[in-house]
Each structure stands twice: as C-alpha cells, then as structure tokens.
Amino acid sequence: MTGMQRLDEQARQEALTPGINVLVEAGAGTGKTTLLVNRALTALLEEGIPPARLVLITFMEKAADEILQRLQKRLTEAMTGPDGRIRQRAEAALTDLQHAAITTIHGFCHGIVTRHGLGRGLPLTFRVLSPYEADRFWEDVFRQWLDRVPEAGETAWGLVEAGVPLRHLITWARDLTRWPDWPELPSVTVDYQGFLDRTRQAAEHYRTVALNEADAQDGGRQQIARIYQEIQEITMRSREQWPRRIAYWTVDAPKGNQKNWRHGDQLKEQKAWITQLREELNRLRQRMADQWLARWANIVRQSLRPLWRERRFAAQALTYDDLLYEAQRLVHDPEVQASEYARYDLILVDEFQDTDPVQSDLILRLATAPGAAPGRLTPGRLFLVGDPKQSIYRFRGADVEAYTDVRRQLTRVIPIVQNFRSQPDILDYVNRQFLDRWPAEPDPAVPYVPPYQPLQPAIEADNRPHVWELTREACQTVDQCRRAEAERIAEMLLTAKREQWPVRDGHGGERPLEWGDVAIVVPARTGLDIYRQVLTAHGIPVAPSAGRGFFRRDEVRGFQCLCQALADPWNPVWWVGFVTSPWVGLSLERLAQHRLLGGTWDLWDPGNGGDPTVRQWMERLRYQAEHRWFDAPETLLDWALETTGYAEALRHRPAPVALANLGKLRDLARELGDRWGMAEFARWLTDQVTRQIPEDEAPLPAMGDQVVFSTVHQAKGLEWPLVVVANWRKGSTKLGSGLHYDPRTGLLALKTDIWQSSDYETMNVRHEAREEAEADRMRYVALTRARDYLLVFDPLS
Numbered sequence: 052m053t054g055m056q057r058l059d060e061q062a063r064q065e066a067l068t069p070g071i072n073v074l075v076e077a078g079a080g081t082g083k084t085t086l087l088v089n090r091a092l093t094a095l096l097e098e099g100i101p102p103a104r105l106v107l108i109t110f111m112e113k114a115a116d117e118i119l120q121r122l123q124k125r126l127t128e129a130m131t132g133p134d135g136r137i138r139q140r141a142e143a144a145l146t147d148l149q150h151a152a153i154t155t156i157h158g159f160c161h162g163i164v165t166r167h168g169l170g171r172g173l174p175l176t177f178r179v180l181s182p183y184e185a186d187r188f189w190e191d192v193f194r195q196w197l198d199r200v201p202e203a204g205e206t207a208w209g210l211v212e213a214g215v216p217l218r219h220l221i222t223w224a225r226d227l228t229r230w231p232d233w234p235e236l237p238s239v240t241v242d243y244q245g246f247l248d249r250t251r252q253a254a255e256h257y258r259t260v261a262l263n264e265a266d267a268q269d270g271g272r273q274q275i276a277r278i279y280q281e282i283q284e285i286t287m288r289s290r291e292q293w294p295r296r297i298a299y300w301t302v303d304a305p306k307g308n309q310k311n312w313r314h315g316d317q318l319k320e321q322k323a324w325i326t327q328l329r330e331e332l333n334r335l336r337q338r339m340a341d342q343w344l345a346r347w348a349n350i351v352r353q354s355l356r357p358l359w360r361e362r363r364f365a366a367q368a369l370t371y372d373d374l375l376y377e378a379q380r381l382v383h384d385p386e387v388q389a390s391e392y393a394r395y396d397l398i399l400v401d402e403f404q405d406t407d408p409v410q411s412d413l414i415l416r417l418a419t420a421p422g423a424a425p426g427r428l429t430p431g432r433l434f435l436v437g438d439p440k441q442s443i444y445r446f447r448g449a450d451v452e453a454y455t456d457v458r459r460q461l462t463r464v465i466p467i468v469q470n471f472r473s474q475p476d477i478l479d480y481v482n483r484q485f486l487d488r489w490p491a492e493p494d495p496a497v498p499y500v501p502p503y504q505p506l507q508p509a510i511e512a513d514n515r516p517h518v519w520e521l522t523r524e525a526c527q528t529v530d531q532c533r534r535a536e537a538e539r540i541a542e543m544l545l546t547a548k549r550e551q552w553p554v555r556d557g558h559g560g561e562r563p564l565e566w567g568d569v570a571i572v573v574p575a576r577t578g579l580d581i582y583r584q585v586l587t588a589h590g591i592p593v594a595p596s597a598g599r600g601f602f603r604r605d606e607v608r609g610f611q612c613l614c615q616a617l618a619d620p621w622n623p624v625w626w627v628g629f630v631t632s633p634w635v636g637l638s639l640e641r642l643a644q645h646r647l648l649g650g651t652w653d654l655w656d657p658g659n660g661g662d663p664t665v666r667q668w669m670e671r672l673r674y675q676a677e678h679r680w681f682d683a684p685e686t687l688l689d690w691a692l693e694t695t696g697y698a699e700a701l702r703h704r705p706a707p708v709a710l711a712n713l714g715k716l717r718d719l720a721r722e723l724g725d726r727w728g729m730a731e732f733a734r735w736l737t738d739q740v741t742r743q744i745p746e747d748e749a750p751l752p753a754m755g756d757q758v759v760f761s762t763v764h765q766a767k768g769l770e771w772p773l774v775v776v777a778n779w780r781k782g783s784t785k786l787g788s789g790l791h792y793d794p795r796t797g798l799l800a801l802k803t804d805i806w807q808s809s810d811y812e813t814m815n816v817r818h819e820a821r822e823e824a825e826a827d828r829m830r831y832v833a834l835t836r837a838r839d840y841l842l843v844f845d846p847l848s
C-alpha cells in the first residue's frame with residue numbers, strides 16, 4: 052500500500068523559484084502548509100532575505116503559530132547542514148525570526164495602522180474593541196445620535212409611523228455603519244394619492260356591478276365589498292397613516308363563482324382587476340421599501356457613520372473591521388504605500404481563497420512599486436497559496452471572485468494536485484463528484500465557480516473498499532430521515548469496529564480502527580442530538596461537542612443570575628435563579644419549604660426563620676451585594692466557584708463542556724469586566740442570556756477514544772481515518788430577511804416578511820447562484836477530510 056510516486060514534483064519546485072509572483076492553486080490534502088514553509092525557507096536561506104523583510108499572512112492565529120514552529124524546526128535542522136553559508140543564514144534567521152511578520156491579516160493591518168495612522172485621521176494609540184464591546188459602544192452612539200441629531204429622530208419616527216418596526220431600523224443602521232462604503236441612494240417618491248384615487252374609483256365601479264350582478268353569498272361579491280370598505284377606510288384617514296395601512300393591506304387572490312353571476316364575463320373582469328390590483332400593490336410596496344431604505348440609509352450615511360467614527364476614534368478604540376479598512380485606506384496614500392513597499396521583500400499568504408476585495412487590494416498594493424500602474428506587480432514579491440474549491444467563508448465576507456480577480460493578474464498559476472491524504476478510491480469518488488460540476492479552467496461567465504483539476508493519489512490502490520454511498524430507510528420528516536441515517540451510521544461503525552478495519556498509522560504501517568478515528572462531518576448542527584442519541588444507544592462513545600448555545604448553558608445562566616442578583620438585589624428572581632441553578636443546586640421544594648417555615652424573599656432582610664441553608668445563601672449574597680461596587684466580575688466568579696464548589700463537582704461528574712465554558716466565562720469576565728465594571732457587565736450578560744444570542748461554546752480539549760461530530764467549518768484543515776458525511780440538506784439559498792449589501796455591484800436591498808425593495812430580486816438571483824456554488828464547496832471540503840474510509844449520504848430532502 053505504500054509505493055509513493057511523486058507526480059507534481061516539478062510544479063512544487065517551480066513554485067519555489069525566486070523572482071516570480073506565484074499563485075499556487077493546491078487541491079485538498081496536497082500539503083499546502085509544507086509548501087508555504089518551504090517557500091519561506093528558500094527566501095531566508097537561499098535568497099538571504101532577513102526575517103524582518105518577510106510577511107506571512109495566515110487565516111487564523113493558530114495557523115501562524117504552527118508555521119512559526121515549523122520554521123523554527125526547519126531552521127534548526129538547517130544549522131547542521133553541509134553548506135556553511137546556509138548554516139550561517141539559518142542561525143541568523145533563527146535569531147531574528149521574531150521580527151518576521153507571521154500573523155493574521157488583522158495583525159498585519161494593526162502594524163500598518165500603528166505606523167502610519169497618526170496625522171492621517173487615526174488616534175496615536177488605540178486598542179481594538181472586542182465584538183461585544185464594539186456592539187455595546189455602537190448602541191450608545193446610536194442612542195445619542197437619535198436624541199441629538201434632529202433629522203435622525205424625525206426620520207426614524209416617520210418610518211416607524213409608516214409601519215417600519217423600530218428594531219428593523221436599529222439592525223439596518225448597525226449593518227449600514229459596519230459596511231465600509233456604499234453609494235448614496237437616490238431619493239424616491241411614492242404616489243399614494245394617485246394609487247388611492249385609481250383604486251377607489253375602480254373598486255366603486257366593480258362593487259356596483261357586483262351588487263347588481265351577483266348573488267349576495269358569492270365570494271367575489273363579498274371580496275369586492277371588503278376591498279371597497281378597506282379603500283374607504285384608508286382614504287378617510289390622514290395622509291400620515293396611509294403608508295402603514297397600505298403596507299399591511301393584503302388583498303387575497305380573486306374569488307367568486309361564475310354560477311352566482313348573471314353574466315360570467317363580469318366576474319372575469321373583476322378577477323382580472325383584482326389580480327392587477329395585487330400586482331400594483333406589490334409594486335407600490337416595493338417603492339415604499341425603496342423610499343424607506345433611501346431615507347434611512349442616507350441619514351445614516353450623512354450623520355451616524357461620521358459620528359460613530361468620530362466617537363470611537365476619540366475613545367482611542369478601533370474595531371476589527373477598522374483595522375482592515377483603515378489599513379487599506381492608508382496604503383492608498385502614496386507616502387504610506389512607498390514606505391510599506393520598501394519594508395518588505397516577499398509577502399506570503401495562506402488560504403488565499405478566503406480573501407475579500409479589501410484584503411486582496413491591500414496585498415496587491417504592497418506588491419506594486421510606488422508610482423507603477425495599478426496591477427503592475429513587481430516580480431518576485433508575492434507567493435499566494437489557496438484552493439478556491441475550499442472557499443467556504445462567504446457568510447463572513449470572503450469572496451471567491453476576489454481570488455479569481457487576483458488569479459487573472461498573476462502570470463504564474465501553479466496547480467498542485469497530488470493528494471497525500473486519501474486512499475485512491477476516495478479521490479476517485481471526489482473527482483467523479485466534481486469533474487462534471489466544475490470547469491477545468493475558470494469560466495468568466497461564472498467567476499464564483501472554481502476550476503477543477505482532478506486530485507491524484509500518492510499511494511497505490513489496494514483491493515479493499517474505501518467508499519460507501521449509504522442509503523436511508525424510507526422516512527417522512529427530516530427528523531425521521533436523520534434518525535434513519537443515524538441508525539445506518541451506527542450499523543456501519545459497529546461493523547467497522549468489529550471487523551477491525553485497518554487504518555494507516557502514519558508511519559507506513561496499519562492498525563485497527565478506533566472510535567477516535569471517526570468523524571461525522573455535517574454542514575450545520577441542527578438535528579445533531581438525534582445522531583448523538585442513536586449512536587449512544589448503540590454503545591458508541593461520542594465526544595461532547597461545542598455548539599452555539601453558550602448563553603443558554605446552565606453554568607452561564609447561573610452566573611448571569613448571580614451577577615444580576617448583585618446588580619439588582621431588590622428583585623428576588625435573580626438570587627432564586629442562582630441558588631436553584633446547578634451552581635448551588637437547591638431544589639424548588641426546598642425554597643417552598645423555606646417560605647413555609649417563615650423565611651423571606653428579601654435579600655436585605657433574610658430574617659431568622661426559613662430554611663437555614665437558603666438563609667445562609669441569602670446572607671452571603673447580601674454581603675456580596677453590599678460590596679458590589681468594589682468587586683470585578685472575575686473576582687465574583689472566583690468567589691462563586693470557591694463558595695459553591697461547583698467546578699469541583701463538575702470535575703467529578705465529569706462535565707468537560709461545562710468546565711470549558713466556565714473557562715470561557717472567566718475570560719469574558721476578565722476582558723469585559725475590567726473595562727465596564729460589575730453593573731454594566733451584569734446588564735450585558737443578562738441581555739445576552741435573555742435574547743439567546745448565539746455564541747460558540749468553549750472549544751473542548753482533546754477527547755479520548757470517541758467519535759466526534761464536526762461542522763464543515765470546524766473540519767477545515769483537519770483529517771480523520773474514517774469520515775461520515777451526513778445531515779446534509781438541500782436548504783433554501785435565498786437571501787433572508789434584513790438589509791443586504793453587495794460590494795461588488797454596490798446594490799443595497801432589503802426584505803421583510805411583508806415587503807422588499809426593488810433591487811432585492813436582482814440581488815437574490817446573484818446570491819442564490821453563489822450560495823449554491825458555496826454549498827458544493829462545503830461538500831468538497833467534507834469529502835476530502837477522509838484518509839481511509841468515506842461514508843456518504845445523499846442530501847436529505
């Protein structure tokens with residue numbers, strides 16, 4: 052099964068050639084990190100570029116750490132090589148390695164902003180706001196804006212009057228201030244009067260006809276009477292009320308039965324008019340949405356955006372987005388560009404498929420000599436590695452078209468296709484899935500669809516099966532299908548374990564499959580509990596996994612109740628919430644007993660009666676409440692852990708998820724509590740818990756011999772001997788409700804349950820095509836995680 056044949060050695064060598072700008076388009080499992088490290092080593096050892104003149108940008112901090120470690124190891128090895136010059140350079144590079152900018156794009160931008168921001172509209176020193184802080188701060192500024200800028204308050208009030216819910220306005224304003232730039236929208240007028248006049252006249256006419264022509268119980272006659280009545284009511288009201296009434300007016304599909312009419316043609320005519328009215332109403336609503344959007348967006352653009360910028364800069368605080376946008380703005384200043392260009396000799400970028408237009412523009416600017424025309428890159432400055440087939444971060448702004456644009460500008464695109472990870476059968480299966488779906492070369496008509504070069508195996512095929520396309524038992528609902536899938540998975544896994552399927556051990560040998568070799572890779576966490584239950588019922592050990600429900604977890608809610616109890620000791624709900632949470636674990640019966648025994652609910656006056664344990668807790672909490680202004684949330688957390696013995700209890704149970712979450716809670720308490728103090732922290736935490744804001748639970752430390760569940764995003768960059776691809780659904784790819792912006796077309800569109808603006812459809816068509824391509828890429832990532840065995844289901848319908 053060994054017998055490695057090197058297929059693209061020449062391409063790999065070519066990629067390392069100094070003096071050219073390279074985009075290495077490397078498929079899954081082709082060893083991208085090794086290639087990146089090799090190119091950095093060529094720069095350090097052969098070209099003699101000092102570490103400080105290298106930039107190496109990774110997608111995550113963890114990847115930056117890994118690359119740094121690998122470089123350290125390789126340089127240490129090079130220090131004992133035969134060539135004296137290389138030994139010297141390796142030693143020097145190792146000493147200076149900390150000066151190399153091996154960092155995420157945000158880290159890199161931080162440097163640019165720090166070096167050049169002063170005198171260019173940015174604060175001298177600044178700190179970067181965490182997303183929580185940024186949110187909170189934004190809300191303050193938004194409130195002040197509404198209060199202090201008269202047109203802002205008036206516009207908001209006018210829109211609320213017209214039927215736009217305030218919470219929509221707030222969300223839209225937040226989105227609008229987050230996006231870097233978007234065009235001022237043309238103002239829109241809506242001709243309510245014309246619409247109402249026309250509709251009233253027509254309704255009057257059809258009503259008269261129906262009265263003479265149709266039986267009283269006919270649906271059509273009743274329908275026209277209702278329409279007539281509604282239009283009368285709307286016109287009777289003041290103009291200010293028209294928009295709201297029209298926005299929420301629904302006209303049903305035409306009704307009525309020819310049999311009840313003296314002349315059937317009359318009903319036909321009425322039905323045609325009603326259909327037309329429905330269309331007209333939709334168009335009118337679309338115009339209303341355009342008008343609202345333009346009014347709100349333009350006022351946000353004129354005054355909220357500048358105010359928000361001014362306020363955060365005055366507070367010497369930048370958001371993560373600021374780092375990117377400000378760095379991009381700065382490198383468009385010729386002086387800054389010249390200075391940054393002179394600073395580095397080589398820029399290496401990992402995971403370049405997940406770039407966005409801002410990032411790619413910034414990187415290209417730094418690879419262009421000062422004064423050179425845009426796009427005329429200096430040779431030998433760029434080494435980009437990416438796999439457009441694995442671009443799966445569209446939801447947070449990655450734009451595979453930005454990748455395609457850069458690809459077009461680079462003269463050297465080097466495909467690497469030999470996969471070191473998977474069994475030939477698996478690669479064969481993957482190739483068959485995508486060869487027909489994706490073009491061999493980029494197709495300008497579909498710039499968001501990646502080109503596909505078949506993956507080539509690095510090991511020889513054996514005659515064992517490695518891929519199973521699984522089928523489910525017949526099922527009706529999605530959950531039943533999930534259960535059926537889970538049953539089938541359990542059956543296969545038990546067989547694999549019983550038959551001791553061999554997996555490669557990474558040292559050229561084999562060993563029998565263990566539970567820890569198995570991953571179930573899913574697109575989303577919905578419905579995972581079903582799989583978990585079924586597998587557990589079959590005796591298969593399953594690793595607990597972190598979801599998005601951090602603020603719904605008992606350990607977090609218990610602490611939230613404690614914080615709130617101290618911030619608001621007059622309300623017994625909070626302290627009772629705390630003592631009945633698993634932190635303290637008192638039962639409700641015990642509290643009822645406490646009351647029966649003459650206990651109070653009043654923290655300030657626990658009295659002498661009641662249950663002694665409850666009273667003891669009340670006294671402790673009262674003491675804490677009295678001192679709350681002096682306590683930081685982190686100190687409070689420590690106090691609670693010590694006093695309740697909760698962490699100890701979790702350790703004995705054992706409950707790794709809860710323990711890991713307590714760790715995360717402490718980090719939050721430290722970070723936010725330091726800046727906000729107790730009362731503000733308590734308010735914030737309560738807000739997150741009550742609004743059930745989705746938030747990642749703490750990542751878990753490595754588990755023992757257990758099957759893991761992993762989302763595709765979590766699985767990116769990882770591999771397992773046996774991968775099951777399950778819980779796949781062909782979901783809707785439509786743009787959901789809310790405000791949307793497409794930086795590529797400059798379109799802004801909004802949609803609610805009732806109305807949508809006129810650019811929504813155009814935007815949605817673009818969006819759907821891109822989402823479908825993204826879903827295919829997700830599937831590619833999932834399938835290519837498998838080393839030895841792949842079990843795949845078709846999507847659930």
Ligand SMILES: Nc1ncnc2c1ncn2[C@@H]1O[C@H](COP(=O)(O)OP(=O)(O)OP(=O)(O)O)[C@@H](O)[C@H]1O
Nearest residue numbers: 078079080081082083084085471472767768769835
């Ligand atoms: N030059 C090499 N020779 C043999 N095996 C290699 C080589 N480079 C990497 N590998 C092995 O191949 C597998 C895939 O490598 P790696 O995870 O670096 O690929 P990748 O390109 O980052 O994959 P993906 O993009 O799919 O996450 C790993 O098991 C790794 O140990």
